[in-house]
Amino acid sequence: MSPLGTLVGGLLGTVVLTTVLRMASELGLTRVDLPFLLGTAVTDDRTRAKALGYLAHFGFGLLFAAGYYVIFLTIDASGWLLGAVLGLVHGLFAGTALVNILLPLVHPRMGSPWTDARSTPLLETPGFLMLNYGASTPVVSTIAHVLYGAIVGGLTSWAG
Numbered sequence: 001m002s003p004l005g006t007l008v009g010g011l012l013g014t015v016v017l018t019t020v021l022r023m024a025s026e027l028g029l030t031r032v033d034l035p036f037l038l039g040t041a042v043t044d045d046r047t048r049a050k051a052l053g054y055l056a057h058f059g060f061g062l063l064f065a066a067g068y069y070v071i072f073l074t075i076d077a078s079g080w081l082l083g084a085v086l087g088l089v090h091g092l093f094a095g096t097a098l099v100n101i102l103l104p105l106v107h108p109r110m111g112s113p114w115t116d117a118r119s120t121p122l123l124e125t126p127g128f129l130m131l132n133y134g135a136s137t138p139v140v141s142t143i144a145h146v147l148y149g150a151i152v153g154g155l156t157s158w159a160g
Helices: 003-026 034-039 046-075 080-106 128-133 137-158
Strands: none
Touching: 003 034, 003 046, 003 137, 034 046, 034 080, 046 080, 046 137, 080 128, 080 137, 128 137
C-alpha cells in the first residue's frame, strides 16, 4: 500500500466525483453543487464561494482519502473493489448525516427545517439523501462516491 498512491487517488477521485456531479447538474439530474455548498459556509459572495468551495472540496477529498488509507492499513487490504465499498458507505453517510444533518448545523447561510419567514437563508437545506436538490441526486451522488472510493482504493494498492 502506498500513501502517495492514496493521495494521487484522492486528487483524481475528487476530480472524477466533482465532474460526475457537475455533469449530472448540467444534464438536469440534480441541483447539488458541493463546492458551492462548502464555499457559502465562509462567504456570501457567490463567485468567491465557488472558488473557496472548490479548494475546500479538494482538501476534503484528500482528507477522506487519508481516512480510507487508515482503514486500508487497519485491515491490511486495499483495492478497487474495497475502495468502491468504502465509497458506497462514504456516499450514504454524506447524504444521510454529513450534508443532511451536520452541515445545516454549522452552515451560517443554509436554511433548516425550522427556518421561518423572518430569515432569508442563501441555501435550502439538502434534506435526507439530498433529495431537496432533485429526485436523482441520491443515485448520482452515490455513484460519484463509489467511483471516488474505487479510484482511491485502486491507486493505493496499485502504487504500493
